[in-house]
Amino acid sequence: MKLGGQRNGDMSRRSVSPILSVIVAALVFLVPAYLLPGHQERRHVPAGHVPFPSAAAVAQDITDDLGRPFTRPGRAPERIVSMAPNVTEILFAIGLGGRVAGVTRFCDYPPEARRLPRIGGLVDPNIEIVRSLDPDLVIAFRGNPLRLVERIGKLGLPVFVLDIGAGLEDLPPLVARIGRITGTEARAGELAAELRDRIQAVDAALKGTASRPKVFVMLYGQGLWTCGGESYLDDVIARAGGTNVASALPKKWALYKRERIIRDDPDIVFILTRSTADFEAGRAWLAGMAGIGAVSAVRSGRVYGLDEDAASRFGPRLVDVLDRMAALLHPERFGGEP
Amino acid sequence: MSRKAARRIFWAACLLLCLAGFLVSLLTGPVRTTPGDLIRFVGSPDAVRSAIFLDLRLSRAVLAFLVGAALALSGAVLQGYFRNPMADPFVVGVSSGASLGAVVAAALGFEAAAFGFSGPGLLAFLSGLGIVSLVYALSLRRGGFKVETILLTGIAAGALASALTSFFLFMRSDSYDQAVFWLLGSFQLAEWGQAATIAPWVALCLVAAVWLARDMDLLALGDETAQALGCPVRRVRKAFLAMSALLAALAVAVSGVIGFVGLVVPHWVRILIGPAHRPLFLASALAGGTFLLYCDLLARNLLAAELPIGVITAAVGAPFFLYLLHKKR
Numbered sequence: 072m073k074l075g076g077q078r079n080g081d082m083s084r085r086s087v088s089p090i091l092s093v094i095v096a097a098l099v100f101l102v103p104a105y106l107l108p109g110h111q112e113r114r115h116v117p118a119g120h121v122p123f124p125s126a127a128a129v130a131q132d133i134t135d136d137l138g139r140p141f142t143r144p145g146r147a148p149e150r151i152v153s154m155a156p157n158v159t160e161i162l163f164a165i166g167l168g169g170r171v172a173g174v175t176r177f178c179d180y181p182p183e184a185r186r187l188p189r190i191g192g193l194v195d196p197n198i199e200i201v202r203s204l205d206p207d208l209v210i211a212f213r214g215n216p217l218r219l220v221e222r223i224g225k226l227g228l229p230v231f232v233l234d235i236g237a238g239l240e241d242l243p244p245l246v247a248r249i250g251r252i253t254g255t256e257a258r259a260g261e262l263a264a265e266l267r268d269r270i271q272a273v274d275a276a277l278k279g280t281a282s283r284p285k286v287f288v289m290l291y292g293q294g295l296w297t298c299g300g301e302s303y304l305d306d307v308i309a310r311a312g313g314t315n316v317a318s319a320l321p322k323k324w325a326l327y328k329r330e331r332i333i334r335d336d337p338d339i340v341f342i343l344t345r346s347t348a349d350f351e352a353g354r355a356w357l358a359g360m361a362g363i364g365a366v367s368a369v370r371s372g373r374v375y376g377l378d379e380d381a382a383s384r385f386g387p388r389l390v391d392v393l394d395r396m397a398a399l400l401h402p403e404r405f406g407g408e409p
Numbered sequence: 410m411s412r413k414a415a416r417r418i419f420w421a422a423c424l425l426l427c428l429a430g431f432l433v434s435l436l437t438g439p440v441r442t443t444p445g446d447l448i449r450f451v452g453s454p455d456a457v458r459s460a461i462f463l464d465l466r467l468s469r470a471v472l473a474f475l476v477g478a479a480l481a482l483s484g485a486v487l488q489g490y491f492r493n494p495m496a497d498p499f500v501v502g503v504s505s506g507a508s509l510g511a512v513v514a515a516a517l518g519f520e521a522a523a524f525g526f527s528g529p530g531l532l533a534f535l536s537g538l539g540i541v542s543l544v545y546a547l548s549l550r551r552g553g554f555k556v557e558t559i560l561l562t563g564i565a566a567g568a569l570a571s572a573l574t575s576f577f578l579f580m581r582s583d584s585y586d587q588a589v590f591w592l593l594g595s596f597q598l599a600e601w602g603q604a605a606t607i608a609p610w611v612a613l614c615l616v617a618a619v620w621l622a623r624d625m626d627l628l629a630l631g632d633e634t635a636q637a638l639g640c641p642v643r644r645v646r647k648a649f650l651a652m653s654a655l656l657a658a659l660a661v662a663v664s665g666v667i668g669f670v671g672l673v674v675p676h677w678v679r680i681l682i683g684p685a686h687r688p689l690f691l692a693s694a695l696a697g698g699t700f701l702l703y704c705d706l707l708a709r710n711l712l713a714a715e716l717p718i719g720v721i722t723a724a725v726g727a728p729f730f731l732y733l734l735h736k737k738r
Contacts, residue, residue, distance in 0.1 A: 199461055203457060380672065
């Protein structure tokens with residue numbers, strides 16, 4: 072009872088809302104929790120940064136695309152988990168296929184990647200499975216939920232986060248960086264140089280072209296889903312000598328309006344699909360829409376398919392897409408229709 | 410069966426289910442583990458098993474239990490407070506306010522983590538408490554203090570917060586995974602730091618609630634009667650409101666909005682052990698924690714991909730709730 076009286080006396084002195092007092096008290100009392108060693112460690116060591124005490128550790132620090140320092144392990148990683156299909160493609164392309172320990176369920180290229188353990192999807196990778204693979208390097212991508220990636224880093228696994236490129240010029244450096252963090256600079260450097268040469272070859276072939284055909288890109292099965300001005304495909308179209316009609320949309324991907332396509336009157340349409348059957352279905356769907364039949368591309372039959380996976384993954388096959396697009400847009404420069 | 414025996418059975422069953430829940434949580438997950446693995450791990454820990462058993466599974470189970478206890482206790486307190494079985498943390502706007510804070514923080518890219526909370530978690534906590542303060546202040550201004558006023562103000566403020574939340578989510582369609590997390594809840598990102606942050610507060614509120622339980626019993630007789638019987642009605646009411654708001658805001662800050670636990674668990678417990686508030690508060694906390702522990706087990710094991718836990722709590726809670734209500738009649 073005595074305690075109860077004390078409590079009441081204490082409360083009667085308050086004039087402010089008790090909930091406000093709780094907020095203040097919470098902030099005051101939460102400080103000790105904040106000062107726990109675990110929290111400090113979490114605060115000062117960014118996820119993914121794992122100090123290597125070994126003398127063999129390479130002193131050279133790299134920063135990932137979230138701006139977090141990443142200390143390269145002393146020896147080349149042997150068990151790499153790739154959290155995105157484009158990363159998987161790059162790893163295989165620089166000869167690291169044998170060292171990939173886990174991939175997402177979308178990683179289907181090259182076909183060997185399908186046989187590897189799956190960690191889940193792009194937005195729903197499973198932390199427990201990632202940890203159970205005991206990787207010595209986890210390469211994440213900006214399409215992965217950031218908080219999940221950070222949780223993986225907090226388990227003590229070295230996580231390197233890569234951002235999606237703004238345009239094709241970002242692809243060779245991306246390959247080179249993956250080479251640096253995996254200790255395969257030479258092979259990655261070769262691939263980066265090769266990709267750069269191929270991009271420049273297209274530039275050279277298109278030098279002085281007067282026409283820039285209007286292009287509409289459509290992702291089949293999603294309505295008039297197209298790539299906006301912030302998409303790297305917008306850059307691929309420009310480098311292939313075309314003009315993306317949806318370039319003014321300040322987005323990566325967006326739903327386009329049918330009236331706008333009719334107004335824009337594209338000269339050529341690319342449909343992103345995974346199969347020829349889908350392409351045929353997509354072309355029929357588009358041509359069947361009221362008003363679209365009158366659009367130049369449909370009238371002249373310049374509707375072509377592009378490999379959806381190659382075009383939607385920021386990896387080496389994007390240059391194949393560039394080659395095909397350039398040849399279709401400017402057959403006069405590439406020796407006729409491919 | 411006598412009420413006393415029924416209570417004993419209830420407590421024993423709850424404790425047993427709770428312990429079993431923790432054990433099953435340790436043993437199940439996408440990575441196959443057997444009881445033998447766990448025993449071998451206790452004998453000779455290695456890094457991978459340690460991470461899976463302790464850092465991922467146990468921390469998650471502990472956090473789920475704490476959040477379940479916090480939500481159920483918050484609901485039990487509010488139902489007593491409003492003398493209304495429909496009351497839960499949503500009613501006074503805590504949950505909607507907290508999710509609004511989280512979604513705004515996520516949309517603005519507010520990432521500064523502090524006190525074991527993520528940036529959105531911290532803002533969720535503050536805005537959850539903020540909206541209750543606002544509701545309380547608005548209710549006071551209308552001359553005196555009425556339960557009906559705070560209930561209606563809370564519902565209105567909660568609706569406004571929900572509308573703003575939807576607006577922010579609509580504006581930032583790329584933060585879909587964050588949206589699902591804050592609106593339906595998940596323990597996927599659970600870590601020990603979060604459990605350590607909320608545990609002392611949940612314990613403190615439980616002790617305070619049990620301590621003030623007699624006063625809550627008196628409030629059930631009506632404020633005038635309670636006052637006449639020596640209960641300092643206004644102070645007790647303030648303390649209970651603050652307590653329930655704090656509990657709900659903490660829960661939302663670490664796990665997003667998880668519905669139904671605060672509403673149904675106190676009901677189950679009341680049906681099973683009666684309306685006296687002291688055992689009700691204790692039992693609600695234990696049963697709520699156990700319930701959420703099992704819901705999280707389902708959320709992470711039912712499908713290959715994780716389900717938001719709010720889906721499970723509603724899907725499991727509602728039918729069982731209806732069954733108990735029906736049986737009671």
